[in-house]
Amino acid sequence: DGGITQSPKYLFRKEGQNVTLSCEQNLNHDAMYWYRQDPGQGLRLIYYSQIVNDFQKGDIAEGYSVSREKKESFPLTVTSAQKNPTAFYLCASSQTGGPDTQYFGPGTRLTVL
Amino acid sequence: AQSVTQLGSHVSVSEGALVLLRCNYSSSVPPYLFWYVQYPNQGLQLLLKYTSAATLVKGINGFEAEFKKSETSFHLTKPSAHMSDAAEYFCAVSEERAGTALIFGKGTTLSVSS
Numbered sequence: 091d092g093g094i095t096q097s098p099k100y101l102f103r104k105e106g107q108n109v110t111l112s113c114e115q116n117l118n119h120d121a122m123y124w125y126r127q128d129p130g131q132g133l134r135l136i137y138y139s140q141i142v143n144d145f146q147k148g149d150i151a152e153g154y155s156v157s158r159e160k161k162e163s164f165p166l167t168v169t170s171a172q173k174n175p176t177a178f179y180l181c182a183s184s185q186t187g188g189p190d191t192q193y194f195g196p197g198t199r200l201t202v203l
Numbered sequence: 204a205q206s207v208t209q210l211g212s213h214v215s216v217s218e219g220a221l222v223l224l225r226c227n228y229s230s231s232v233p234p235y236l237f238w239y240v241q242y243p244n245q246g247l248q249l250l251l252k253y254t255s256a257a258t259l260v261k262g263i264n265g266f267e268a269e270f271k272k273s274e275t276s277f278h279l280t281k282p283s284a285h286m287s288d289a290a291e292y293f294c295a296v297s298e299e300r301a302g303t304a305l306i307f308g309k310g311t312t313l314s315v316s317s
Contacts, residue, residue: 130309132293191249
């Protein structure tokens with residue numbers, strides 16, 4: 091089945107540690123996205139990539155980093171510089187960038203202890 | 204700049220009643236508009252999408268939305284609510300040009316009582 095997988099589903103981190111969230115898609119989509127979701131805030135864009143080896147900052151990129159070395163993979167690293175990292179993180183992909191339908195993974199819930 | 208406003212963070216209806224979730228957008232060019240649904244601790248699922256074809260768009264699970272340019276609105280409706288419709292709903296907007304991502308509203312939580 092084609093789709094987007096995110097791992098792990100739940101992640102716990104101590105303050106000061108970097109963590110990497112995985113996102114893989116087998117839809118052959120060019121564009122991939124990372125969103126952060128907090129209660130009552132909707133989805134806020136962290137980073138997006140329209141093509142391999144290229145990515146752009148979204149609205150809340152500070153404290154996060156990404157890479158796009160392969161078309162199917164777009165890992166997100168939450169660094170110790172992110173002041174309030176506890177949130178639900180959603181990865182998405184679309185055929186191309188712009189107004190295409192985005193398909194979402196199941197999400198990773200990160201909790202900082 | 205694009206923006207989306209969802210009126211009402213929480214809507215409650217009885218089973219069998221009309222569902223109306225409101226979405227207003229701001230865009231300098233003809234927009235693409237989306238409604239997504241999210242069940243607890245899951246990702247988002249596309250309900251329907253407007254892409255400048257018919258102004259009345261039908262989606263999955265009996266939902267539909269009407270694009271009204273004069274009101275800059277894209278409200279989501281369903282004639283008869285079902286218990287399984289209880290979820291969070293997000294409206295999103297994008298513009299027809301490269302390099303743009305979706306802009307999401309803050310969401311509306313729909314509760315359905317028996």
